[in-house]
Amino acid sequence: MTDRILAALKKCGIEDYLLTVTEEESAELFFIKKELDMQRRKKVRTASVVIYRAFEEGEQRFRGTASVKVQDSQTEAELCRLFADAYYAAGFVKNKYYDLYEGTKEEPVEVASTLADRPLAETAQGFAEALFAEDVREDVFLNSAEIFVRRYTVHILNSRGVDVAYRKNRVQGEFVVQCVDGQDVETYQDFAYNDWNTDALREKVRDTIELTCARAKAKNAPAAGEYRVILSGGYVNEFLSYYVSRSASSMIYPKYSAFAVGCDVQGGEPEGDRINLTMKAVVPFSDEGIPMKDRELVRDGKLQLIHGGSRFAQYLGIEPTGIFGGYRAPAGEASLAELKAQPYLEVVNFSDFQMDSFTGHFGGEIRLAFLYDGEKVTPVTGGSISGNIFEAQKSLRFSKELQVEKNFEGPKAVCMDKVSVAGA
Amino acid sequence: MKVKQSEYLKEIKPVLVKLRDRLLEEFPYASLLAQDSTAKNYSVSKTSTGIQMDGLLAGRGFVAKVYDGTSYAEYSFNELSEEKIEEIVTAVKGELMPMSDRLPEGVRKSCYAMLADDVLVFADSTEYELDPEEYGDEKVIEQLTKVSEAGRAYSDKVLDCRAFASYQKCSKLFLSKNRDMEQNVLWMCGGVVVMATRGEEVKDSYRGFSVLGGAELLEEIGKNVGKVAQNALDLLESEPIPPGEYECICEPGVTGMIVHEAFGHGVEMDMFVKNRALAKQYVGKQVASELVNMHDGAGAAREVASYFFDDEGVPAHDTLIIDHGILKAGISDAQSAMHLGTEPTGNGRRENYERKAYTRMTNTYFEPGSDKVEDMIASISYGFLLEDASSGMEDPKNWGIQCMVNIAREIRDGKLTGKVYSPIVLTGYVPDLLKSISMISDTSALCGSGFCGKGYKEWVKVSDGGPYIKAKIRLG
Structure with missing residues (x-):
């Protein structure tokens, strides 16, 4: 053929x-x-x-x-x-x-x-x-x-x-x-x-x-209000995908994203953890035949790389990396137990969690979450969370425990303050 | 004009007949589905223009389905000639069928009866005004470029305007012992996305268009670019909505998302087979306001999910799902119908010849009512007009709603105030929302600019929509 x-x-x-x-x-x-x-x-x-x-x-x-x-x-x-x-x-x-x-x-x-x-x-x-x-x-x-x-x-x-x-x-x-x-x-x-x-x-x-x-034991939705929210499992991947998407040459050249190498992608002086990300080569060659290798994307909140295929790389005068199929993030310093020492709403299952890489808005309907009010943990279901990464990224804390998900390796959980929840 | 038959399928049909006959020597039931389709995507934005074949929709290939007296198995392939017939039969017998020989402890093969195979000989094609292939890539790109330029010129706050269009011309042939069916279908869809910026934040607004036909659609896209650009600018001034339950008017696109995501997935009867759909317990019961009548079917409307027979050789239907608020019936593929002892409804659809058939929606909508849109808005003391459906996710098991829309326009004392809230998440319990429907407009629209997945895969073309509806909805 x-x-x-x-x-x-x-x-x-x-x-x-x-x-x-x-x-x-x-x-x-x-x-x-x-x-x-x-x-x-x-x-x-x-x-x-x-x-x-x-x-x-x-x-x-x-x-x-x-x-x-x-x-x-x-x-x-x-x-x-x-x-x-x-x-x-x-x-x-x-x-x-x-x-x-x-x-x-x-x-x-x-x-x-x-x-x-x-x-x-x-x-x-x-x-x-x-x-x-x-x-x-x-x-x-x-x-x-x-x-x-x-x-x-x-x-x-x-x-x-x-x-x-x-x-x-x-x-x-x-x-x-x-x-x-x-x-x-x-x-x-x-x-x-x-x-x-x-x-x-x-x-x-x-x-x-x-x-x-x-989930079978969860009956009520959390009351509407602001919560310290913990996202876990594959939702950590979806949350961090904002930074991967915004640093793509195809987003930067048309000015859909203002990210530039060296810029602080986390904005200002966050109170929580700094973001670190590495793009992961999941195949030996990109669709254009570019040899793929792992590349550091974000170090301590500062962008290290603009990634993508050869066309937009040439337009921007940078090296083409090929289009990556995965990425990883290092462990945080706090254990899950430490993250859960204060009241929290840990969402472990959404019907569909979405991160909008243009607006930074994220949200989804809660299928199962665990609500800790400082005294006891209660499984809850229903309602939805709604937040914006520009606010959330100021207070991120990543778990020490790691997970290996589909095309993502990184912390098992990420915690953030003051996320709006629409209850039942 | 009628869509022409695929020359390739016409030429290869005698080989397919030989393969079918050879398989029937080995198995009590065998069918072949052949597909030959061309499909292209066009796109124009400020910095990028593209003409690409659609990897998902374009291609030639075949799927053989066989029955061994107990259950069904399938073999997908895309290289066929007289010389390859024995190779394919050997692969079916030697590689495919033994896969069920060693199953995990406690797991057994399903036991099915043989599929109905009464005589059906049929050939038909959909109609179009302008064949996109004859119309030509140059003209398509020229029209989309005008749309993109008009969107970018709308305001200096507009960052970009992407205009796009796609079409698929698809011929299918279904052969079994007693069936010889052929269909040729052409649809075209497109849309506009306008992105507007303020500081670091980028807001975007989208509108889609579709037709069971051809390039005659392109004119429609151009007429609406100003409205989409204004929506994007409105979004720059938007603020988050205070969570709560409000009286809402849903435009047809939002109605369509509710029909499709919130309810339609729940009446896909392969979910009944798995006991994954609450709707199974509600057949014959009230699930919506008496004003509501809901349909699905490839034969229920002329839109992008229209066809004459499904991917299992079952003729297209118009299924009345909700009749004056009462859940009457679900939709099904052939195997699920056999499992449930019901008639298949022509909803067995594959992403393409490489994939399995599942129960899938087609054209899904609420019937129009008798209210005027202006009367509906005037009837609300405080609430919202919901526009710009952006995404939705099904929950057939619990009938939980998760739909997102881009725009909620404030209504106060029966009038739009001009204030816009965004983004908006719709939540709640599906029957509560559907039972709260108190007004339905006399105008109705369907659109099929997107694809529908089964979970997170198996993408097929669907359309959905209906009239404006008034309902109580929890927004966040």
């Missing part, structure tokens, strides 16, 4: 291109309670081609692009017509000129993984066993679950020497735990692992079972 596409590009006289060929196999299991409801396999090969066109109008120089999806079933004539149409279309895309990323041919990379040598079906079975290992009670159980075991190879080539490839294995999925002890409630969880982390999945199921039992 790759050779056919390259030959067609040459025949059409396309000088600049980026070709990505992806081959993927998967094994998928879908469970409803303790029954396998459906089994699926997938074997597909897809290719996408970005056609570049340089042109001038008056004294202005432009770089246009148009992308197309290529199928194995397309004939040479169809490919040529597709590429010629895309080249024509690229002539209407008047983006400021930039050069394609220049690279070299590299040896294919097998992303190290303990899943690499196992048949997909065997991996699916192993994770299914881990999933159901803790499902032993009648009052709280797995309501449903899905497991996707994927093995994929990505080959990236461009007209400026890039010729790189990698192979990766991943297990991902989701499950719902239902508790019928008292109130009938449920908790949704997703998961993703790059290794044979069946113990981690088993622990996640166990934790979710405990959390769901707690």
Whole structure:
């Protein structure tokens, strides 16, 4: 397929291109309670081609692009017509000129993984066993679950020497735990692992079972007012994503974000912890073929890096880093127990927590939270929190305990003062 | 004009027929769904213009569904020729089917009957005025550029205006022992986002547009850019709302979000199978004001989620979900319907041929009523007009509401005061909100500019909407 596409590009006289060929196999299991409801396999090969066109109008120089999806079933004539149409279309895309990323041919990379040598079906079975290992009670159980075991190879080539490839294995999925002890409630969880982390999945199921039992006991919403709020689990990731998003070159060049290297992203003199973040390379090469490596993003509240692909990097005159798929934050100094020594509202499950990277507003409806009034801890449900990071970042305190989430490694919890809660 | 049949599907159909017949030699039931679609995204902003194929929506591929006498299994692939038929059959028999041989202790295979397969031979296409492929990339970009420039010129406080559009032209073929169905569907959608700035803070306002048709939509986008820009400027002057329960008027976009997120997900009957939806206990009971009638269906409206048959070969329906406040029925895919002993409603939809079919909404809406919008506003002594639906999340299990809107316009003594509050989180219990509906406008609108996920994945095109509604809603 790759050779056919390259030959067609040459025949059409396309000088600049980026070709990505992806081959993927998967094994998928879908469970409803303790029954396998459906089994699926997938074997597909897809290719996408970005056609570049340089042109001038008056004294202005432009770089246009148009992308197309290529199928194995397309004939040479169809490919040529597709590429010629895309080249024509690229002539209407008047983006400021930039050069394609220049690279070299590299040896294919097998992303190290303990899943690499196992048949997909065997991996699916192993994770299914881990999933159901803790499902032993009648009052709280797995309501449903899905497991996707994927093995994929990505080959990236461009007209400026890039010729790189990698192979990766991943297990991902989701499950719902239902508790019928008292109130009938449920908790949704997703998961993703790059290794044979069946113990981690088993622990996640166990934790979710405990959390769901707690939710079954929660009856009332917290009263409306301002609270010292603790966010935990994946919500720490979502909260910190504001800084990752605002420091992207695609946000900075159009002036959607005023972040600059060296600027204090936390604003002024915070009373709480300083923010530290490191961008994490989750694949060996970016979509453009840029070799990826971990890069420090924020040190003690000061921005160290503007990250992104080659186009906006050239516009800003900075080094392209490639687009990252994850990040990590270091542990804080306070233990969870210390964070919980004063009254707090710890939200462990939202229906959907959202951080708006433009406005800095964050919020969500509370599915389960623990309210400590200084005397006792009460599980609560309902109502919503609503805050703004410009205020919240003055008082952040991160937990000493760490978590490894999907594409995020960092503190298990973050605490902030004076967050508004709309009660029931 | 009718959308034309895919040439590729026409050519490959004899091979698909051979593959189906070969699978039927091995299994009591086998079906094939073939998809060939082109899809493009266009975008213009101050610093960036783009023309891209849509990786999610574009592509050619197939999914084979087989039944072994007990349960169902699927194999997705995208390379097919006469020579590959035996390779595919071997993969189905040798790799797919043994996956259920070794299950965790205490877990067994589901036991289903065989899917209904009465004779259905069918071919039809949707209609359009302007084919976006024939209209051409140049004209699409030219029109979006005008919209983007108009938005940026609206005020010096406008930071940027992004105008965008997408289309999908999708042909599908469904083959089973007794079914031979073909459909060709074209939709186009688009929108405008205007960003306005004051200091470090950036506020944005969005409006979407959609049509079951083609590039004739682009004119609509241009007509509304001024209104979106003004909303973004209004947001710069907004302040947080004091939490509380208020009388509210919801514009059709907000009504649509309530219909879809707060209630619609709860009547997806695969959730009934899993006992994950409270609605299961409320069939035949009052869940909304008597003024409320709610529909879903690919055949219920002409919008972006319209089609003739679903991804399991079930013809499109118009399902009356709420009839004068009484919950009458849910919507379902074929397998869930079999599980529940009900009829499938043509709601079995896949993100694309690579994914499983789930029960999914299509075009979901409340019927219009008889009230005038101005009378509805005049009826409120203190409350808000809610506009600019931004996001929502379902909670079928508990019927909790989480919807966010960008704009709450203050109403005092029956008049809009000009004061704007933002952002707004709607919370509460779904039936409480729906039962509080006291007025419904005689005007109605549907929009399908976005996608709907099942949880956090499986994106499909949907539309939702309805009339302006008056209800008591908790805002925060």
